[in-house]
Amino acid sequence: MEIKEVTLNGISTTLIKTSKFKTINIHVVFLGEFSKETATRKSLLTRVLANSTKKYPTKKALATKLLDLYDASAGVVTYPSGKTSVTVFSIEIVNEKNLGIKGLTKEAVELLWEVIFNPNLENGLFSEKDFLEQKRLLRERLNNVYNNKTRYALREMLKKMAPEEIISVSSLGSLEDLEKVTNEDLVAQYKEMLEKENVSLYVCGDFEEESMLRDLSLLGEIKSQPHEHETVLTEPVRVKKVREYFEKQKIKQAKLIMGFRSDVNSKSELYPAALVFNAMYGGIFASDLIRLVREENSLAYTITSMFMDDVMVLVVAAGIDGSKYQLTTDLVIKQLEYYKQGGINPELLQTAKENLTNDLLQIEDNPVQLINFALKNYLHGLNYTVSELEAAIKAVTPEDVQRVALGVNLDTIFLLVGEDDDGKKL
Amino acid sequence: MERNYRILQEKLYHEELENGLSVYVVPKPGFKKTFACFATKYGALINRFVPYGEKEYIDVPLGIAHFLEHKMFEMPDGTDAAELFAKMGLDANASTSHLLTAYLFSGTANIREGLNLLLDFVQTPHFTEESVLREQGIIAQELKMYLDDPNEALHLGLMRNLFRAYPLRYDVGGTLESIMKITAEHLHKCYRTFYHPSNMALIVVGDIEKIMAPASNPLTALLDLIKENQAKKNFKKPLDIRKNILVEDGKVNRASDYAKMDISVPKAAIGLKLPYEKYNKNEALLTELKLKILLEATIGPMTDAFQEMLDLELINGNLYYNVCCDGFCGFVKVQANTNKPKQFVAYIKNKLLSLSDIRFEEEIFNRFKKATQGSFIRAMNSPEYIGYNYLRYLFTDADMFQAIESFGNLKIEDLQALERYFRADSLADYVVLPKNFLFSKIQ
Numbered sequence: 001m002e003i004k005e006v007t008l009n010g011i012s013t014t015l016i017k018t019s020k021f022k023t024i025n026i027h028v029v030f031l032g033e034f035s036k037e038t039a040t041r042k043s044l045l046t047r048v049l050a051n052s053t054k055k056y057p058t059k060k061a062l063a064t065k066l067l068d069l070y071d072a073s074a075g076v077v078t079y080p081s082g083k084t085s086v087t088v089f090s091i092e093i094v095n096e097k098n099l100g101i102k103g104l105t106k107e108a109v110e111l112l113w114e115v116i117f118n119p120n121l122e123n124g125l126f127s128e129k130d131f132l133e134q135k136r137l138l139r140e141r142l143n144n145v146y147n148n149k150t151r152y153a154l155r156e157m158l159k160k161m162a163p164e165e166i167i168s169v170s171s172l173g174s175l176e177d178l179e180k181v182t183n184e185d186l187v188a189q190y191k192e193m194l195e196k197e198n199v200s201l202y203v204c205g206d207f208e209e210e211s212m213l214r215d216l217s218l219l220g221e222i223k224s225q226p227h228e229h230e231t232v233l234t235e236p237v238r239v240k241k242v243r244e245y246f247e248k249q250k251i252k253q254a255k256l257i258m259g260f261r262s263d264v265n266s267k268s269e270l271y272p273a274a275l276v277f278n279a280m281y282g283g284i285f286a287s288d289l290i291r292l293v294r295e296e297n298s299l300a301y302t303i304t305s306m307f308m309d310d311v312m313v314l315v316v317a318a319g320i321d322g323s324k325y326q327l328t329t330d331l332v333i334k335q336l337e338y339y340k341q342g343g344i345n346p347e348l349l350q351t352a353k354e355n356l357t358n359d360l361l362q363i364e365d366n367p368v369q370l371i372n373f374a375l376k377n378y379l380h381g382l383n384y385t386v387s388e389l390e391a392a393i394k395a396v397t398p399e400d401v402q403r404v405a406l407g408v409n410l411d412t413i414f415l416l417v418g419e420d421d422d423g424k425k426l
Numbered sequence: 427m428e429r430n431y432r433i434l435q436e437k438l439y440h441e442e443l444e445n446g447l448s449v450y451v452v453p454k455p456g457f458k459k460t461f462a463c464f465a466t467k468y469g470a471l472i473n474r475f476v477p478y479g480e481k482e483y484i485d486v487p488l489g490i491a492h493f494l495e496h497k498m499f500e501m502p503d504g505t506d507a508a509e510l511f512a513k514m515g516l517d518a519n520a521s522t523s524h525l526l527t528a529y530l531f532s533g534t535a536n537i538r539e540g541l542n543l544l545l546d547f548v549q550t551p552h553f554t555e556e557s558v559l560r561e562q563g564i565i566a567q568e569l570k571m572y573l574d575d576p577n578e579a580l581h582l583g584l585m586r587n588l589f590r591a592y593p594l595r596y597d598v599g600g601t602l603e604s605i606m607k608i609t610a611e612h613l614h615k616c617y618r619t620f621y622h623p624s625n626m627a628l629i630v631v632g633d634i635e636k637i638m639a640p641a642s643n644p645l646t647a648l649l650d651l652i653k654e655n656q657a658k659k660n661f662k663k664p665l666d667i668r669k670n671i672l673v674e675d676g677k678v679n680r681a682s683d684y685a686k687m688d689i690s691v692p693k694a695a696i697g698l699k700l701p702y703e704k705y706n707k708n709e710a711l712l713t714e715l716k717l718k719i720l721l722e723a724t725i726g727p728m729t730d731a732f733q734e735m736l737d738l739e740l741i742n743g744n745l746y747y748n749v750c751c752d753g754f755c756g757f758v759k760v761q762a763n764t765n766k767p768k769q770f771v772a773y774i775k776n777k778l779l780s781l782s783d784i785r786f787e788e789e790i791f792n793r794f795k796k797a798t799q800g801s802f803i804r805a806m807n808s809p810e811y812i813g814y815n816y817l818r819y820l821f822t823d824a825d826m827f828q829a830i831e832s833f834g835n836l837k838i839e840d841l842q843a844l845e846r847y848f849r850a851d852s853l854a855d856y857v858v859l860p861k862n863f864l865f866s867k868i869q
Contacts, residue, residue: 018456019456020454020455020456020457021807022435022803022804022806022807023803023804023807058733059727059728059732059733059736060727060728060729060730060732060733063726063727063728064728064793067728067793067794067796067797068793068796068797069800070796070797070799070800070801070803071796071797071798071800071801071804072800073804092804093800094800094803094804098435098803099800099803133736133737136739136742137736137742137743140691140742140743140763140765141742141743143690143691144690144691144742144763146689146690146691147576147689147690147691147693148575149574149575249688250687250688250861251574251688252570252573252574253567253570253571253573253574284512285508285509285512285517285518286508286509286512286513294564295506298560298563298564298567299567300567301564301565301567301568301571302568302571319567319570319571320567321567321570347513350513351509351512351513351515354512354513354514354515355512355515355517357515357534358515358516358517358533358534358535361458361459361534362458362459362532362534364458365457365458365459365807365809366807366808367807
């Protein structure tokens, strides 16, 4: 495998060459501002752009084109990193070498160009039919968040924990903001993306550099501005008092979400140690929380911790019996205290490192993960290779893990609980 | 035996060991990750059988195959196999479906040790009444998790409407009541009967040169490792397994039903029941592929019908379809989030019934054949996909690679042969509504 960074028409371009995949993946990434004001517009914009183009003005035309490219898969997504919105236009095709044909990559790049630069505009506005249709679908998608109880509980916890902070904003958008979005707003947002955002390109697969660059140059002159929004938050938030919130719904299993503040982000010296801490605490199957909560006390089928390294937040999530709320949260809190006092099991430390190493090495077996690893470096201003991060993880000491734990503090607990559960037990 | 698949550019080695275990190896040069899967042709479909060494049929509680899967991880010395894998830096997991129970792991190092552990933990049953009791608590929480998931409710509701007795109508995990009836003795009987090597298969997908380095013949070395492991264990002689699966015809159990949950957006599903049939080699898999093409071409995003459903606001975004043909019976499922469940159901039923007379333009047909080929070549990037699905289809008597390659020879007439499935009495629907929705008022 060979990773090479070149500049194509002024755009930072990462070429990942490897012969082991039978596909070519191309990602075009726009970095802009992520905020409460723009989240809903961006969410709607990605839907409208993914729906049709000038040349393929209907869903049918676009879907047919993808089928003709040997079932290519194309997509537009947007997600946040700190206060930055990351909007990714991607396409995956079968490598033409594996089909014994020529020109498929060129056609894929042309289609990407269509989706990004040649939207279905009529008199300077998006086709009104598309606009209204996608607005309705996003509205329904937002309504549907309520149907997925774990995701709903996580969103509600973040809203309670940090109402004024960026983490309370969902990249899906909000119903309230959606109603206000006009076609003009959306076109303005689109123009801002083209004029004011930062652009980078990523390609992965088995290709000749020269012909790939020739194909990619079909994307034309792209304006790319220096990126100026925070991609990683750096100011730790102090917890004054732990807050608890409960909501009742007609459900069988309670969803417990615990939000912690951390003083580590992906740029910190302790970043590798934070990955190890998370794995040991609740990130892997052999973790302490799984052992304590699931195996030893049968309190949950699953309990897991996630480290959100761009916003310095750690989340523990579990599905539990509502009456076991106190018991479960006590176990989770006590275990963190144990880490803070230096209770780092060396065997589990080793297991966590091996699991993380394993996950890291596997990145090289998946084109999208390889691209995302390169993108994360670019986004967070890091310069890790997979093996450098692996070495950094291997070097983590029990004291490092303890230092991470000392900076982790419980902030907010949210419990979504069945209506039939006895409130007193809470 | 070595097989080469020219179109997919994949290789497969197969050997049946003396004890009856089928071993498959798919080399993936250059891949860091190896994926291994050890599976038994035993899942939630089988609830009535003659236990090994006995004469009479017994009925076992629903969810027992899944329960057994959970308990396998407990080793006789009290250790937990999942933890032992984790200590080697390997990711282990297991899954139970109606057709099979699969134990799997993936990783980038210690693969030889991992293979030995995989074979060892699955081949050392250890169940005590006490540990069964504890597992009931964990599985009860797992089942409750699914009970709050409207998609699960929708699926099971539809299956109950389609099938009268065929076990697809039940959750793989059983029910909160049935799992409480499971005993250690049940587990032993199921284990003895269905975990004999002759009822199992092992597949390894990865860079075998790297796994077996510095062996000069890595394939032989890998097979020797597996053979050595098996030679250390005693297995009773294989017996034909007598099992009783209640298969049925194409008529649905109940045409329509609904449930209410604490959700905000209604969900509706339409099912087409596939009756019990005898399938030749590869045919169950090919039937799934053909049905998928028919669905794509009739209601997929590249059809006018899809746009019409959006224009009429019958769907709130994606339409999901799912085809299952397990070698006995099967179903087609189409579902969506919709604010007009009744109209949506009627629309889809109408479209499905139109397939009782299939008319396909050559050009569209060829486009789908080409796309199917492309989508499988893309899937070959994933060792997990190859490993799990090769065994899943093996248990429906198919060679996945061979079947996919043969798909290129498909003719329009082959699709028309499926017209017989699309009958009004083979259709059912199920709707999950928000709790305060008035059913009489829904559209």
